[in-house]
Amino acid sequence: MGEAPAFVVDNLLQNQDGFGSKSKGCNTTTTIGDKTYVIGGGNDESTLSVEVQIFDKTTGNCVTPIVLGTKPNTCKGLSAVSLNDDRILIVKKGSTPDDCIWFLEVDTRFVREQKKIQGTDVVAWSKGARGYAEKPVVISGPSGVGKGTLISMFMKEFPSMFGFSVSHTTRAPRCMEKDGVHYHFTERSIMEKEIKDGKFLEYASVHGNLYGTSIEAVEVVTDAGKRCILDIDVQGARSVKASSLEAIFIFICPPSMEELEKRLRSRGTETEEQILKRLRNAKTEMEQGHSSGIFDHILYNDNLDECYESLKKLLGLDGAAAATQRSAPQGIDLPTDHSVSKMDNKVIINCGTPELKKASKNLIVLDVSSLKGGAPGRTRGLDVYAIDSFSDGLNGINQTS
Numbered sequence: 001m002g003e004a005p006a007f008v009v010d011n012l013l014q015n016q017d018g019f020g021s022k023s024k025g026c027n028t029t030t031t032i033g034d035k036t037y038v039i040g041g042g043n044d045e046s047t048l049s050v051e052v053q054i055f056d057k058t059t060g061n062c063v064t065p066i067v068l069g070t071k072p073n074t075c076k077g078l079s080a081v082s083l084n085d086d087r088i089l090i091v092k093k094g095s096t097p098d099d100c101i102w103f104l105e106v107d108t109r110f111v112r113e114q115k116k117i118q119g120t121d122v123v124a125w126s127k128g129a130r131g132y133a134e135k136p137v138v139i140s141g142p143s144g145v146g147k148g149t150l151i152s153m154f155m156k157e158f159p160s161m162f163g164f165s166v167s168h169t170t171r172a173p174r175c176m177e178k179d180g181v182h183y184h185f186t187e188r189s190i191m192e193k194e195i196k197d198g199k200f201l202e203y204a205s206v207h208g209n210l211y212g213t214s215i216e217a218v219e220v221v222t223d224a225g226k227r228c229i230l231d232i233d234v235q236g237a238r239s240v241k242a243s244s245l246e247a248i249f250i251f252i253c254p255p256s257m258e259e260l261e262k263r264l265r266s267r268g269t270e271t272e273e274q275i276l277k278r279l280r281n282a283k284t285e286m287e288q289g290h291s292s293g294i295f296d297h298i299l300y301n302d303n304l305d306e307c308y309e310s311l312k313k314l315l316g317l318d319g320a321a322a323a324t325q326r327s328a329p330q331g332i333d334l335p336t337d338h339s340v341s342k343m344d345n346k347v348i349i350n351c352g353t354p355e356l357k358k359a360s361k362n363l364i365v366l367d368v369s370s371l372k373g374g375a376p377g378r379t380r381g382l383d384v385y386a387i388d389s390f391s392d393g394l395n396g397i398n399q400t401s
């Protein structure tokens with residue numbers, strides 16, 4: 001429990017508007033229920049990241065919560081608005097288009113779980129990422145079934161649509177594998193430390209090595225405006241299923257164990273001992289693939305092209321849909337001076353500076369209903385567009401901060 005810094009009291013006294021948000025200097029306060037979230041870096045712009053404090057009206061205490069996720073860097077000021085009482089949308093003033101919209105989650109499923117685990121107040125940051133809001137795709141299946149082959153085909157056909165989540169592993173690289181492209185090859189002790197530090201979404205011991213998906217691996221893909229594909233084993237898929245990352249789970253089966261062995265041997269990347277271990281593990285994986293209830297779809301990779309077409313169909317990419325590949329929406333530069341308000345499912349960023357008022361497009365609209373995902377990781381599907389408040393009929397909107 002910490003003491004309330006001077007700026008908290010100062011801001012709380014001013015926090016009288018209908019939306020419960022107020023900004024002053026580099027700080028903003030947002031009230032949700034009995035709690036007021038003070039977000040900012042104090043009045044000192046030299047601090048490196050945005051800090052959070054919670055003032056509890058019922059106890060009169062101010063606490064510094066555990067803050068999960070990557071924090072936004074400090075900026076020239078913040079505007080805030082509460083969304084559904086479980087997160088606060090933060091607009092950073094004077095920052096780049098790909099770094100201006102963040103979410104501080106205060107009562108989402110992930111935060112509630114973490115509060116239980118930590119036994120104290122927890123909040124979590126999640127940056128807003130433009131582009132695909134669609135769920136990440138988890139692909140599992142025994143070693144040698146063709147997961148990597150199918151994923152490569154996907155990445156080749158839909159380079160602007162899908163991005164591969166580059167896992168960490170303690171196994172040695174194969175001769176054609178590149179560090180940072182196929183895997184992040186790492187030492188066990190380093191990976192174990194990073195797991196302990198909460199940097200991983202999931203991890204598992206597979207065929208005697210440690211494999212894991214870092215939160216950053218998924219964020220990198222989402223930040224590029226792409227839909228994330230994860231190639232992970234059944235244990236990892238189970239962890240992701242239990243997490244708050246909503247995904248589509250696909251299990252790939254071989255036509256037979258004999259064919260699986262043939263593919264593993266013909267790939268020529270494993271020693272005899274490793275091949276035998278992978279084949280033994282394949283039996284358990286196949287059972288779990290069918291009976292664990294984790295997977296939404298099971299595909300048989302007998303004929304490669306047919307399996308690829310089925311995968312495309314599952315992801316809605318067959319026929320005309322495949323031809324209309326979208327790219328991430330363009331970012332909009334926000335001026336340093338703006339205010340934020342909420343109207344139904346829309347957040348309105350009013351660029352009310354005298355110069356911008358003269359410009360034709362003086363309002364920036366963010367449709368909250370298109371947002372998906374959140375901590376741990378990014379909030380996907382951010383779509384902002386500029387309108388003219390006069391000609392587009394949004395004149396006279398209430399402003400909150």
Ligand SMILES: Nc1nc2c(ncn2[C@@H]2O[C@H](COP(=O)(O)OP(=O)(O)O)[C@@H](O)[C@H]2O)c(=O)[nH]1
Pocket residue numbers: 139140141142143144148167168171202203204206207211212213231232233234235236237
């Ligand atoms: N849980 C988990 N499993 C992973 C991860 N990355 C790869 N795997 C799985 O680890 C297993 C072995 O992968 P690899 O050594 O590349 O061999 P392969 O299956 O023959 O391609 C496969 O089942 C992968 O799906 C990860 O980040 N997490």
Ligand SMILES: Nc1ncnc2c1ncn2[C@@H]1O[C@H](COP(=O)(O)OP(=O)(O)O)[C@@H](O)[C@H]1O
Pocket residue numbers: 141142143144145146147148149150263264266267301302303304305
């Ligand atoms: N449908 C298929 N028919 C025949 N060979 C295949 C098929 N799918 C993949 N392969 C081959 O099987 C081997 C294992 O495939 P790979 O994609 O490395 O599997 P995984 O990533 O699941 O371990 C590779 O040599 C690949 O070219």
